[in-house]
Amino acid sequence: MTAIAFPAPDAGILARRDAIVAGLAALLPAESLVESSDERRVFETDGLTAYRRQPLAVALPSTTEQAAAVMKYCHDNGVPVVARGAGTSLSGGAIPQEDAVVIGLGKMSRILSIDYANRVARVQAGVTNLAITGAVAADGFFYAPDPSSQLACTIGGNIGMNSGGAHCLKYGVTTNNVLGATVVLNDGTVVEIGGDHLDSEGYDLLGLMHGSEGQLGLITEATVRILRAAEGARPVLFGFDTSEEAGAATAAIIASGIIPVAIEFMDKPAIDICEAYAKAGYPLDVAALLIVEVEGSDEEMDAQLRKIVAIAKQHGVKVVKESQSAMEAALIWKGRKSAFGATGRIADYICMDGTIPTGQLPLVLRRMDEIVKRHGLRVANVFHAGDGNLHPLILYNCNDPVEQAKAEEAGNEILKLCVDVGGCLTGEHGVGIEKRDLMTHQFNKVDLDQQMRARAAFDPGWLLNPAKVFPLEGRVSG
Amino acid sequence: MSSPLIPSSAAEAAAIVIEARAKKTPLAIVGGGSRSAIGRPMQTAADLSSRALSGLTLYEPAEMVIGARAGTPLADVENALAEKGQRLSFEPMDHRPLLGSSGEPTIGAVAAGNVSGPRRLQAGAARDSLIGVKFINGRGEDIKSGGRVMKNVTGLDLVKLSAGAWGTLGFLHEVVFKVLPKPETEATLMLSGLDDSRAVAALSVALGSPFEPTGAAHLPRWIDRVAKTLIRLEGFSDSLRYRAGALRALLAEFGAIDLLDEHTSASLWRQVRDATFLAKPRAQAVWRVSVAPARGPEVVAAIREGRDVRCFYDWGGGLIWVATDAADDAGATAIRKAIARSGSGHATLVRGTPELRASIDVFQPLTPPLAALHRRLKASFDPDGVLNPGKMHAEF
Numbered sequence: 052m053t054a055i056a057f058p059a060p061d062a063g064i065l066a067r068r069d070a071i072v073a074g075l076a077a078l079l080p081a082e083s084l085v086e087s088s089d090e091r092r093v094f095e096t097d098g099l100t101a102y103r104r105q106p107l108a109v110a111l112p113s114t115t116e117q118a119a120a121v122m123k124y125c126h127d128n129g130v131p132v133v134a135r136g137a138g139t140s141l142s143g144g145a146i147p148q149e150d151a152v153v154i155g156l157g158k159m160s161r162i163l164s165i166d167y168a169n170r171v172a173r174v175q176a177g178v179t180n181l182a183i184t185g186a187v188a189a190d191g192f193f194y195a196p197d198p199s200s201q202l203a204c205t206i207g208g209n210i211g212m213n214s215g216g217a218h219c220l221k222y223g224v225t226t227n228n229v230l231g232a233t234v235v236l237n238d239g240t241v242v243e244i245g246g247d248h249l250d251s252e253g254y255d256l257l258g259l260m261h262g263s264e265g266q267l268g269l270i271t272e273a274t275v276r277i278l279r280a281a282e283g284a285r286p287v288l289f290g291f292d293t294s295e296e297a298g299a300a301t302a303a304i305i306a307s308g309i310i311p312v313a314i315e316f317m318d319k320p321a322i323d324i325c326e327a328y329a330k331a332g333y334p335l336d337v338a339a340l341l342i343v344e345v346e347g348s349d350e351e352m353d354a355q356l357r358k359i360v361a362i363a364k365q366h367g368v369k370v371v372k373e374s375q376s377a378m379e380a381a382l383i384w385k386g387r388k389s390a391f392g393a394t395g396r397i398a399d400y401i402c403m404d405g406t407i408p409t410g411q412l413p414l415v416l417r418r419m420d421e422i423v424k425r426h427g428l429r430v431a432n433v434f435h436a437g438d439g440n441l442h443p444l445i446l447y448n449c450n451d452p453v454e455q456a457k458a459e460e461a462g463n464e465i466l467k468l469c470v471d472v473g474g475c476l477t478g479e480h481g482v483g484i485e486k487r488d489l490m491t492h493q494f495n496k497v498d499l500d501q502q503m504r505a506r507a508a509f510d511p512g513w514l515l516n517p518a519k520v521f522p523l524e525g526r527v528s529g
Numbered sequence: 530m531s532s533p534l535i536p537s538s539a540a541e542a543a544a545i546v547i548e549a550r551a552k553k554t555p556l557a558i559v560g561g562g563s564r565s566a567i568g569r570p571m572q573t574a575a576d577l578s579s580r581a582l583s584g585l586t587l588y589e590p591a592e593m594v595i596g597a598r599a600g601t602p603l604a605d606v607e608n609a610l611a612e613k614g615q616r617l618s619f620e621p622m623d624h625r626p627l628l629g630s631s632g633e634p635t636i637g638a639v640a641a642g643n644v645s646g647p648r649r650l651q652a653g654a655a656r657d658s659l660i661g662v663k664f665i666n667g668r669g670e671d672i673k674s675g676g677r678v679m680k681n682v683t684g685l686d687l688v689k690l691s692a693g694a695w696g697t698l699g700f701l702h703e704v705v706f707k708v709l710p711k712p713e714t715e716a717t718l719m720l721s722g723l724d725d726s727r728a729v730a731a732l733s734v735a736l737g738s739p740f741e742p743t744g745a746a747h748l749p750r751w752i753d754r755v756a757k758t759l760i761r762l763e764g765f766s767d768s769l770r771y772r773a774g775a776l777r778a779l780l781a782e783f784g785a786i787d788l789l790d791e792h793t794s795a796s797l798w799r800q801v802r803d804a805t806f807l808a809k810p811r812a813q814a815v816w817r818v819s820v821a822p823a824r825g826p827e828v829v830a831a832i833r834e835g836r837d838v839r840c841f842y843d844w845g846g847g848l849i850w851v852a853t854d855a856a857d858d859a860g861a862t863a864i865r866k867a868i869a870r871s872g873s874g875h876a877t878l879v880r881g882t883p884e885l886r887a888s889i890d891v892f893q894p895l896t897p898p899l900a901a902l903h904r905r906l907k908a909s910f911d912p913d914g915v916l917n918p919g920k921m922h923a924e925f
């Protein structure tokens with residue numbers, strides 16, 4: 052039994068499928084319309100693979116005009132639309148529904164211009180996150196937000212989810228790094244929001260688009276900030292006997308006035324899993340591990356690391372590993388970066404994404420462990436310690452429906468715990484379908500109604516990715 | 530106009546809004562009053578003041594987060610932070626010198642106006658630091674969005690929408706910001722005698738370097754006889770020395786470079802932040818223009834084709850402060866035409882008489898589809914136009 056419900060597909064739309072496919076075929080070149088059942092299967096799920104639905108058809112526009120024509124057609128014919136980038140969403144944000152047309156941005160993956168004088172790049176929304184950095188790296192620049200999925204995920208999906216990454220402690224998340232976007236509204240109208248200047252005019256619609264999970268419009272192009280990379284970056288690895296000590300060291304580092312580019316935390320199960328897979332040289336006799344990265348010239352990094360190591364020592368650090376070479380640095384990161392993949396090799400997992408006030412860390416780690424044990428499961432923790440964004444990986448066997456239900460229950464309890472200690476349900480993965488029914492735990496009715504009324508200003512008919520974010524009951528249209 | 534309404538709780542504020550909505554008596558929202566002269570003049574029945582909603586609600590230095598009721602003086606927030614060696618990273622401008630206003634700026638108005646300063650180009654705007662809001666919407670409902678944690682994508686981001694909406698979507702009663710440590714020290718590199726284009730080219734080199742300037746401004750000759758191009762560095766003193774040296778080498782082709790010490794640097798950047806160079810003559814209108822930085826000088830040249838103006842640049846050339854003669858439309862047409870010709874950007878009239886502010890678009894006019902979206906959004910928060918009606922745009 053899988054717990055999360057989808058709305059029943061609209062039988063009227065399903066009955067009109069042939070006509071709708073023909074209507075779309077008139078708007079798109081043949082290679083841009085996917086309609087056979089086999090080919091549609093590629094689009095039936097995303098990173099939340101326990102759930103899948105075949106869409107009615109998939110449109111793969113290669114221009115904003117084509118995308119706008121498809122949006123207008125769906126609007127005029129009352130057909131739901133699900134925007135899709137690379138489909139790596141971990142919350143089910145990109146999972147289709149049977150009565151919806153998926154608009155995939157896969158054919159819009161070009162970098163349109165790079166402007167070093169203004170430190171921006173104009174890109175199509177289907178470009179991958181890493182491709183932007185790839186295009187400017189030779190000139191010493193980079194695009195800052197770096198989700199671990201950056202090889203695959205797209206800038207459109209990053210905006211859709213307001214994605215973060217390990218380095219956002221210093222550089223911010225997607226919303227802090229995008230200056231403009233071309234957006235196709237529900238009825239096919241194309242609008243430009245912002246541009247290559249700072250702060251868009253009028254209400255902050257660009258800010259509102261970030262994290263809106265394909266519910267306000269379809270992004271086809273974006274202007275992103277590119278930054279000059281630091282002269283060098285160097286991680287240090289700390290092992291602690293308790294996660295309390297690791298948490299206290301994190302707080303003390305921040306309090307000292309140093310803002311490292313990243314502070315990543317792993318608990319004992321995560322260390323074991325990653326070390327077995329990546330052979331990164333992680334100590335196996337500690338309960339918690341921190342990876343702290345600093346940037347700058349060699350002298351600057353030396354000075355910062357000296358301070359950071361001294362602080363860690365005041366907090367009972369047991370193992371200190373400073374990287375002496377680029378290879379050692381890469382190895383330290385390799386373990387952390389392979390955390391999801393390595394975990395996936397030993398078990399199925401669901402990745403939770405709550406954020407907590409960092410001061411609550413020891414309490415939350417303890418309570419989380421209790422919750423998971425009570426459900427007879429295991430949990431491994433890797434997360435961004437600097438900003439309190441947790442990623443407990445709950446291990447289970449997806450072929451065992453009872454275990455899957457338990458894993459989902461444990462996950463829900465953990466997220467509620469995050470809210471109860473002053474945090475939130477999701478720090479960077481989005482609500483999607485996964486946390487949709489928990490929204491009432493974080494927000495009361497007036498809060499949610501206000502969000503839905505703002506949503507309705509863009510999509511009063513609830514055609515844009517309608518199964519997501521807001522509980523299916525009690526929806527408001529204006 | 531009747532005397533101001535001064536709720537001392539969110540519930541009282543909600544009751545006031547509900548009554549105003551029922552009686553169709555719109556409200557003008559005021560904080561300390563230091564920025565009240567920004568925006569279009571409004572037809573309202575009473576002022577709704579945040580004055581009695583004061584005090585910090587949360588400060589966790591180790592978590593780098595501070596929360597306060599909307600009417601808390603900005604100075605109180607900044608003092609509390611300074612005691613723990615922290616600050617608001619976006620460097621909020623104080624509008625009093627420019628507007629000749631008095632009153633105590635409040636933290637709520639900083640959020641509502643998305644009020645930022647020179648460090649915006651590196652550390653983000655107020656909207657980037659704002660992580661939680663509570664507000665009373667135009668239906669008298671108490672709404673929360675965001676919270677007290679740094680990373681939060683739960684539901685629609687009404688926090689961003691509140692920042693820069695100037696109270697037209699809700700009466701903010703509590704705001705939460707993330708904060709940063711105050712660096713050990715600062716210094717400013719100063720180039721002299723450059724024209725606007727060369728100056729912006731130099732700033733572009735500095736901003737495209739790995740040395741992390743936190744300020745990049747150009748003060749043309751009219752301000753202090755010799756043009757000054759300023760690049761601010763902040764951090765630990767060792768690192769600062771290193772980066773200043775590296776930048777000096779990088780900028781060698783732009784001429785001799787002076788290094789301004791911490792004290793001189795701080796006082797100069799305060800003036801840049803507050804645009805004090807344009808404080809007088811008061812009769813002049815003052816515009817705040819945002820464009821792509823490298824196009825700043827060409828936008829200024831285009832404005833000058835039609836008008837005699839005094840300008841200076843912040844944000845590496847991307848923020849242009851323009852003082853114009855207040856006659857006719859005070860340059861609105863010329864400025865907006867110059868922006869349109871350059872590509873993208875916007876202009877806001879920050880200082881002008883009530884007559885001027887009533888007769889021209891104070892905020893950048895919106896394209897028809899964006900205007901329609903704004904109208905629907907406004908209606909979704911404030912269906913009967915009770916809160917700051919017409920402050921940003923005449924129609925809503």
Ligand SMILES: Cc1cc2nc3c(=O)[nH]c(=O)nc-3n(C[C@H](O)[C@H](O)[C@H](O)COP(=O)(O)OP(=O)(O)OC[C@H]3O[C@@H](n4cnc5c(N)ncnc54)[C@H](O)[C@@H]3O)c2cc1C
Pocket residue numbers: 097098133134135136137138139140141144145156176197198199200203204205206207208209210211212213214215216217264265266268269270271391479480516
């Ligand atoms: C192994 C792994 C590691 C990950 N690590 C991170 C991480 O470190 N940090 C993090 O934040 N996330 C992470 N994620 C989650 C995921 O990669 C991000 O949410 C990412 O931004 C999704 O991008 P996508 O292109 O795959 O979008 P999709 O999954 O296709 O879509 C995501 C959402 O955005 C909407 N959308 C997509 N494109 C558009 C568009 N053009 N216009 C409007 N809406 C659109 C979709 O409807 C959907 O709601 C990870 C995922 C995996 C599988």
